[in-house]
Amino acid sequence: MKTTKERLAVAIHTPLNETLSFYKTSLTGLTEEQVEKNRDLYGENTITKGQEDSIFKKIYESIINPFTIILLVIAMISMVTNVWLAKPGQEDPTTSIIIVVLVLISGGIRFVQELRSDKAATNLSKMIVNTATVIREGQSLEVAIEDLVVGDIVKLSAGDMIPADLILIESRDFFVQQSGLTGESDSVEKLALSKMSQSNFDSLLEAEALAFMGTNVISGSAKALILAVGDDTMMGEIEQTLNTYDEPTSFEREMNSISWLLIRLMLVMVPIVFLSNGLTDGDWLEAGVFALSVGVGLTPEMLPMIITASLAKGSIIMAKEKVVIKKLNAIQDLGAIDILCTDKTGTLTQDEIVLEYPLDIHGDLDLSVLRRAYLNSYFQTGLKNLMDRAIISRTEKEAKEHAILQNLDTSFQKIDELPFDFERRRMSVIVKDENEVVSLVTKGALEEMLAISTHVEYQGQISPLTDDIRVEILKEVDQLNQQGLRVLGVAYKTGLKEGFAYSVEDEKEMILTGYLAFLDPPKPSAAPAIQALLEHGVQTKILTGDNEKVTQAVCEKVGLDVDQILLGSDIDAMT
Missing domain, CATH: 1.20.1110.10 (Calcium-transporting ATPase, transmembrane domain)
Structure with missing residues (x-):
């Protein structure tokens, strides 16, 4: 039998009907007879905790x-x-x-x-009782997580814990938090297999159509097929590794x-x-x-x-x-520890993103950038992440003094949106103003925004995006990163026609209007704690999925000297 990772990798590159057939199931769920067969074949949905001592x-x-x-x-x-x-x-x-x-x-x-x-x-442990909604023989049933088997079709919604390793059949604004496996507190969107845009990724955790035991549903809903249970899950493998040391x-x-x-x-x-x-x-x-x-x-x-x-x-x-x-x-x-490895987000930092600066392409404060960013964050459906909430909060605060930011929610009407995905690393909304002008407003990773933009806006004037301007923007963003700020770009274009089916193909020939600089402030307790560790001879190492320059800046703010930065690719290349 193939390993769990092999089965998961095969499933995301195989048509859904073939995967359903392989596990002897269907969209109406398993029969009771097949439930027992799959349980005998693939095991129980319980993670072995190690033999209890008498x-x-x-x-x-x-x-x-x-x-x-x-x-x-x-x-x-x-x-x-x-x-x-x-x-x-x-x-x-x-x-x-x-x-x-x-x-x-x-x-x-x-x-x-x-x-x-x-x-x-x-x-x-006894205080926690987890159940899941499973479809069997066409009926929705509430069963204990331990009773689930490979091949079960489960329904998931906000607040649920992912009960096993599974592949999504359907999804709607489905966001999960994978911090238990990745250490990063930012929620990620998961998509149904049919909507998955990626085909290559460095880790199965990055696969848009896969969700894993031990992670939590933050928002949205989904229907999924269970591919691995118990000790065969990613979480189970970690648990077994921890249990095997003698x-x-x-x-x-x-x-x-x-x-x-x-x-x-x-x-x-x-x-x-x-x-x-x-x-x-x-x-x-x-x-x-x-x-x-x-x-x-x-x-x-x-x-x-x-x-x-x-x-x-x-x-x-x-x-x-x-x-x-x-x-x-x-x-x-x-x-007795002499080296402490810790995460950055939420451990050294407050995990409360603050929008520090809405900037134009030359790095000057510009509320028109904040205005368009608000339209993007406010009108998107699904989970509003920490950055979206920071944008909305800053806009509401500034609107008390600046008319340009007032009544945006009533002055514009949402027409459509293009959800975020990890390949594009951006999301867009299509809105119509009071003059019936239809605009597409996009925000995302700056590199991606530069790639889809042909023009820039500065003080209301639009001009071509030249190589010199591109270099200036990247230099400015690099300086912001070195200050510990995370940067998103904001772009737009007007003149779209209403009533058309919009797609990612419309995200081209955009006008880059500026960028947003966010700060995840260090915890007040972080610097004293690290200093106390240092005084006791304990070195602190940071393990994070964040930008290396942002991480270095945060380390400097909490008193950590950074001698060397190792990326995941560097570690993979080691022998």
Whole structure:
């Protein structure tokens, strides 16, 4: 059987009817008989979380480790030397009892703390009950996500969680957030297979017709065919990768190292003390007892107790910050990190886009650019992303003082729109003003806007887009990027006829009127946090899908020195 990635890749290049036939399904859904067959063939829609440890194993792991084994051996030796081999009336089991009690208390604290964390995590999981709307035998049913199988036809709408890896059959203004897989909080539009404009992409996550388990529907609706469930999904593969590690942590390795160091010291010191005392006094029994006592004295019996108490305290502090620590050793590992990798958007920044400047082609403030951008953002259907909301907010604010921005929603009438897609990287609306003039207003990535524009507008005058002007614009935009600003271009053209079927072919010979510079401000807490990490010897690395110059500018604002920038293509080229 092909891997999940292979099946997903095949599905987006295969006619829908062939894919439906392959999975023994149809647009009216699976039959109950076929549901069971597909479940047997492709598996359950549950992600394996790893084998749950029994209560006895948890107790064993809480108490037994290389260091406590040494302590228990020493307790036995102490029992032999201080009780069994002691002279009558001089028996003293105190040392053995203290060591055993300390080991049990240390293990008990660890066991109770981890048990409480497991219970908290379990209770959190039980609070989440997810269902999905599935079509089976022509009927819409509400079923638990775990009951879905490959070949099911599901309906999706705003607020739903994508229940499996699937391909879209129908879509209407369908936007999803893939931050769980990509780290980027910006929503992306997904399209039905028949509307997909891309054929080549660097990652399946970029495929417009595919949606993945663990992502969320932000707006719109869709109907989709499930292609992968459970452990076979992209999210399932990530989970399995996380579950397969057995390598001891640095803390466990250090504890093992200390244990072996103590063993080596005892193996060296005990024979030396035994031989020197025996040869000096001639009482070999007394020499043996004394040598074993030295071995006991070499071992810090309180160390496990001190370590466990410190880790438990850390767990309690983290719990107050709403963090569940399932393994106490993770506390030490967290404190021992020397490199922290983090996302930028929403982590270092506020994830609240602000429109800083509406600029003409020469980089001067121009409200006519904001006016056209508002028409584009206001009249588009579907999800209004952070930039659209920033444009609308800025326009409403400026409209209080500038008549050019007033009553735009009533002065214009929307006729049609050309939705955004990742190949064009732009979207357009067609509007009609009070004078019956039909205009096409487009905004998008500046490179794409330059590609479709033949003229520019400056202070109301229209002139050809020359190479010199193009270079000037790119230079200005590069400077904005270096300041941490994200830039979109705005273009328009008039003279369109009403009543025609508009298409992306109309997005040509446009007039570039200017561009918009957006800022995602850094969080006030970001710079102090990074400085604190730096003071503790922790390097911070940024992993982001954003523009490299914007990222570099944000890093500089939060106090991160950027020595090198690696793009995804650079990493892929590494050997």
